[in-house]
Amino acid sequence: MFPKTFSSVKIGPIELKNRLVMAPLTRQNAEADGTPTDEMAAYYARRARGGIGMIISEGTYEVDELSCKAYLSQPGIVNDKHIAGWKKVTDAVHAFGTPIICQLMHGGRVVDPRCLFEGDSPVSASDTQSDGFVLYTDSDAEKHDRGLSGDWPKVTFPPARALTEAELEKVADGFAEGAARAIEAGFDGVEIHGANGYLVYQFIHPKTNLRTDAYGGSAENNVRFAKMICQKVREAIGPDKLITLRLSQDGVDDFMGAWPGGVEYAREVGAALADCAADALHWSSFDWTDNRDPNSDVPMAKAIAETSGKQMLVNGGIADGAGAEAVFDSGAGDAAVVGRPLFAHPDWPHIIRSGMDYPWAEFDRKYVIQPPVDLDKCYPMDRVVPDWVPDTSKRR
Numbered sequence: 001m002f003p004k005t006f007s008s009v010k011i012g013p014i015e016l017k018n019r020l021v022m023a024p025l026t027r028q029n030a031e032a033d034g035t036p037t038d039e040m041a042a043y044y045a046r047r048a049r050g051g052i053g054m055i056i057s058e059g060t061y062e063v064d065e066l067s068c069k070a071y072l073s074q075p076g077i078v079n080d081k082h083i084a085g086w087k088k089v090t091d092a093v094h095a096f097g098t099p100i101i102c103q104l105m106h107g108g109r110v111v112d113p114r115c116l117f118e119g120d121s122p123v124s125a126s127d128t129q130s131d132g133f134v135l136y137t138d139s140d141a142e143k144h145d146r147g148l149s150g151d152w153p154k155v156t157f158p159p160a161r162a163l164t165e166a167e168l169e170k171v172a173d174g175f176a177e178g179a180a181r182a183i184e185a186g187f188d189g190v191e192i193h194g195a196n197g198y199l200v201y202q203f204i205h206p207k208t209n210l211r212t213d214a215y216g217g218s219a220e221n222n223v224r225f226a227k228m229i230c231q232k233v234r235e236a237i238g239p240d241k242l243i244t245l246r247l248s249q250d251g252v253d254d255f256m257g258a259w260p261g262g263v264e265y266a267r268e269v270g271a272a273l274a275d276c277a278a279d280a281l282h283w284s285s286f287d288w289t290d291n292r293d294p295n296s297d298v299p300m301a302k303a304i305a306e307t308s309g310k311q312m313l314v315n316g317g318i319a320d321g322a323g324a325e326a327v328f329d330s331g332a333g334d335a336a337v338v339g340r341p342l343f344a345h346p347d348w349p350h351i352i353r354s355g356m357d358y359p360w361a362e363f364d365r366k367y368v369i370q371p372p373v374d375l376d377k378c379y380p381m382d383r384v385v386p387d388w389v390p391d392t393s394k395r396r
C-alpha cells in the first residue's frame with residue numbers, strides 16, 4: 001500500500017523512514033513560564049510510536065522580548081529550564097527512532113496581548129493592526145484552569161509598529177540563539193515559521209509588508225528577512241542539522257488569505273529562496289491542492305519547489321494514504337505533512353498503511369476523537385510517562 005509514502009527519504013541531512021511528517025500543532029500545554037511539561041513528552045512520544053517519519057514541534061518562542069511569545073502556555077526555548085523540559089520530549093521521541101525538529105516562531109502583530117510585557121506593543125513589518133482575534137486550542141474542560149466561565153473571551157490584537165533594520169538583525173539573532181538552544185535540547189534541526197500570519201509571514205505577504213526599504217516592495221525583498229534568519233540559524237547550528245522554512249498564503253487572522261499575484265508570486269518567492277540557507281521549504285495550508293489562483297491550477301508548493309530547487313514538505317488536508325500518495329504522484333513535494341488526523345489518532349500512519357478505512361474524524365480542540373472517545377486511541381497514554389499527573393495549577 002502507498003509505496004512512495006512508505007519509502008524512506010533524506011530531507012536535508014536527516015534520513016526519514018517514511019515520507020510522513022507530523023505538522024507543527026500548538027497545544028498550549030507548557031507551564032506559564034514556557035517550560036515544556038511531561039504531558040508534552042507523552043503526547044509527542046505517542047505520535048512517534050504511531051509510526052510518523054518525523055515530528056515538527058509546535059510553534060516555540062525563542063526570546064522573551066519584542067512580542068515573540070504569541071500564546072498563553074506556549075512553550076519557549078529561551079533558557080536552561082526550557083532546554084531541560086524539551087530534552088525530556090526529544091529523548092522520549094528519539095526512543096522510537098523518530099527525528100524531531102523545533103519550530104521557532106515570532107508572533108509579530110498577532111500575539112495574544114496577555115503575553116506582552118507591560119508597555120510593549122507588538123512588532124511587525126509595517127505599522128499595521130490585524131483585525132483578527134486570539135484563537136484558543138484549549139479544550140472547554142480547561143476553562144477552569146484559566147479561571148474562566150462562560151464563553152472564551154474574544155481578545156483582539158493591538159496596533160503593531162514596524163521593526164527598524166537594527167531590530168531585524170536582533171530578531172534574526174534571537175532565532176539563531178533559540179536554534180542553538182534547540183540543538184542543545186536534543187532536536188535534530190529547526191523549522192523557521194514563515195507562515196500562518198506570524199512575524200516572518202507578515203514580511204513575506206504583500207498585504208502586511210508595506211515597507212519601502214530593502215525588506216519590502218518585491219518578492220525578493222519580502223523574503224530577505226526570512227533568508228537572513230535562515231543564514232544566522234545555519235551559522236549557529238552548522239551543516240549537519242536540518243533547517244526548514246514554512247510558508248503559507250493564509251494566516252490565523254485570515255484563513256482565506258491569498259497572495260496577490262497567486263502562483264506567479266509563488267514562483268518569485270521560490271526563485272528568491274533558491275540560495276536560502278534552509279535545506280527544505282514547507283508549504284502550509286488547509287488544502288494543498290487549492291492554490292486560490294483563478295488563473296492557474298499549479299499547486300503553490302509545486303511552483304515554489306520548481307523555482308527554488310529546494311526539497312518541499314507539503315501540508316494541508318491530507319486525510320488518508322491516497323491523499324499522501326497524491327503529493328508524490330503530482331511531483332509537488334518530498335514529504336506529506338499531517339496535522340489534524342494526528343490529533344485524532346496517533347497511530348494514523350500505521351492505520352493508513354494497513355489499508356483500513358479511516359474516515360476523517362472530528363477532533364476536539366485538544367487532541368481526541370469524539371464521539372465516541374476511544375481511550376486506547378487518544379491521549380494521554382500511559383506508556384511513556386506512567387505516573388503522569390497534569391499539574392495545571394501554574395498554567396496561564
Ligand SMILES: Cc1cc2nc3c(=O)[nH]c(=O)nc-3n(C[C@H](O)[C@H](O)[C@H](O)COP(=O)(O)O)c2cc1C
Binds near residue numbers: 027059196365
Ligand atoms: C489547533 C491547531 C494548532 C496549530 N498550531 C500550529 C503551529 O504551532 N505552527 C504551525 O506552523 N502551524 C500550526 N497549525 C497549522 C497546522 O500545522 C496545519 O497547517 C493545519 O492543521 C492544516 O493541516 P492538516 O489538514 O493536516 O490538519 C495548527 C493547526 C491547528 C488546527
